[in-house]
Amino acid sequence: MSQPQPGTSHLNLRAQVIRTLLAVHQGQSLASVLPIHLQKVADRDRALFHELVLGSLRQWYSLKSITLPLLTKSDNNETVETCMYVGIYQLLCTRLAPHGVISETVEAVKQLGYGPLSGLVNAVLRRVSRETTHFQEELAHAHGLPSWLFKRLKKDWGEETLEKLCWDLKQIAPLTLRVNDSAVSRGDFLDILTEHNIAARACELSDVGIVLEQAVQIPNLPGFEDGGFSVQDEHAQLCAQILPNLDGKVVVDACAAPGGKTAHLLEHFDLKKLYAIDQDSKRLLRVSENLERLQLTQHADVEILTADATNWIVPEAVDCIVLDAPCSAIGVMRRHPDIRLLRQSSDIAQTVALQKEILQHMWQQVKAGGHLLYITCSILKAENEQQMVDFFATHADAQEIKIDADWGIEQIHGRQLLPQQAKGDGFYYCLIQKS
Ligand SMILES: C[S@@+](CC[C@H](N)C(=O)[O-])C[C@H]1O[C@@H](n2cnc3c(N)ncnc32)[C@H](O)[C@@H]1O
Known part of the structure; x- marks a missing residue:
């Protein structure tokens, strides 16, 4: 069936969600398509639009694994399958009334030009709504990853860790702040939040981290305009705790944009000089804005x-x-669920090669006795432990400084944090000193 090109003004909310998901499925990043599609959504519907887009992406492969057995080969159609994922997501993962979900989703199928297949979507959604408990269990048990990634993670972390890891990767990441303690202490900032009736708690691992326990508009939080805090994952905040004392030192942030760690370095240390570089000039603008x-x-x-x-x-x-x-x-797939669809197996070798090239070149710039902290937000050993094994094997002037910590998993070199429910994202750290 050829795909029609209808206009968008008449589309209902579900049809807008489905078009957004199709754009991601066809290779566009959510950051690039979201603003375009959001323009067409009424203000009152924006929260639901976000929930349906992000939720469907987060559960994409789980939804796929329960939908495909309900279809025959002849039903194979990208748009119609996406309609089913969105419908099933609403039935199994939201509290929206089933009859409204089914009628709005079936209407979207028609609006997108697939009227002849609307009966099939209707039948599938009705079946799922009758057997909610069964399908919720199936959804919970599905690993929810593309098969290449599932295999890689299995090889890297083994069966036992894998089940929990897949489950954790499907959860919503907490909203975490890094308090700018050069301006306000974490204790004082928690008191300010309490005065404003905003529920929050101190992070366990980061000494400047706060987890917000309710949904908030970040720019409306007290202290935002005055630079009292930044939004940053707890595990990303460990960077400053791992580094040696850099007061009075010359430091390079070699891949700096958008500046999360750059700002943290300046909050934490009294540096002599900081070079913040990045090859992406647009993203680099955000470093200046943040600072x-x-x-x-x-x-x-x-x-x-x-x-x-x-x-x-x-x-x-x-x-x-x-x-x-x-x-x-x-490692940050919970916050960027489009990665689940966009990342391809063939990307990994290219990324590892680029990391190696940057590492080799930047290492030459470190003076004797100086340090390099290698960080990724990946949970693949090829980018982390194996990258470091190769680096130490080829750099006799490099010595690992073991990170003395009770968090994460000790690797041959460095420490790996995996994403955990209500906690931080997947991060890897390895501290190296030059002899
Ligand atoms: C993980 S992000 C950095 C996040 C940042 N450190 C923070 O905490 O906000 C990686 C960055 O590397 C940059 N990058 C990629 N290739 C690069 C290269 N060859 N030279 C410099 N920067 C590069 C990207 O533009 C991206 O901003």
Whole structure:
């Protein structure tokens, strides 16, 4: 069946959700398509639109695994399958009334030009709504990953860890703040939140982290305009705790944008000089904006530069390089559920090669006695432990400084944090010193 190209003004909310999901399924990032589709959604429907798009992506492969057995080969149609995923997601994962879900989703099928298949969608959704408990169990047991990733994670972490890991990757990540303790202490900021009746708790691992226990509009939180805090995952906040004391030192943040760790370095240390580089000039603008809002530019000599970390030469001797390397980002899939669809098996080798190239080049810039902290938000060993095994095997002047911590999983080199429910994302850290 050829795909019609209807206009969008008449589309209901479910049809807008389905079009957004189809765009991601065809390879576009959610960040690029969301603003376009959101424009067409009434203000009152935006929260539901977000919930349905993000939720369907988070459960995509789980929904697929329970939908396909309900279809025959001749029913094979990308749009209609996506309609079913959205319908089933609503029936199994939301409290929306089933009759409304079914009629709105079936109407979307017709609006998208697949009227002849609307009876099939209607029948499938009615069956799921009659057998909710059975299908909810099936959804919960599905691993919910593309098969290449499931196999890789199984090889890396083994059967026992895998089941919980797959489940954790399907959960919604907590909303976590990093308090700018150069402006306000965490205790005082928690008191301010309490005064505003905002439920929050201190993080366990990060000494400047706070988990918000209710949904909030970030710009409306007290202290936002004055730079009292940033939004940052708890495990990402461990960077400053792992580094040696960098007061008075020259530091390079080699892949800096959008500046989460750059800002944390400036909040935590009294640096002599900080070079924040990234090859993406657009993303780099956000580093400047963040540092300005957090009022951090006056503390140190900060230079923000568009540069390629595979060949940029630092103009002076460097005490420390923070290398938050480009990676598959599998560890932050809860916050970016489109990664589940977009990332391909063939991307990994390319990413590992780029990380290696950046590492090799930046290592040459570290002075004797200086440090490099290698970080990724990946949970694949190829990008982390194995990357470091290869690095130490080929760099006799590199010595690992073991991270003395009670969090994460000790690796041959470095420590790995896996995403955990109500806790942080998947991150890897390895601290290296030059002899
Ligand atoms: C994981 S993100 C960095 C996140 C950042 N450190 C933070 O905490 O907000 C990786 C960054 O590497 C940048 N990048 C990729 N290839 C690069 C290269 N060859 N040179 C410099 N930056 C690069 C990307 O543009 C991206 O901003």
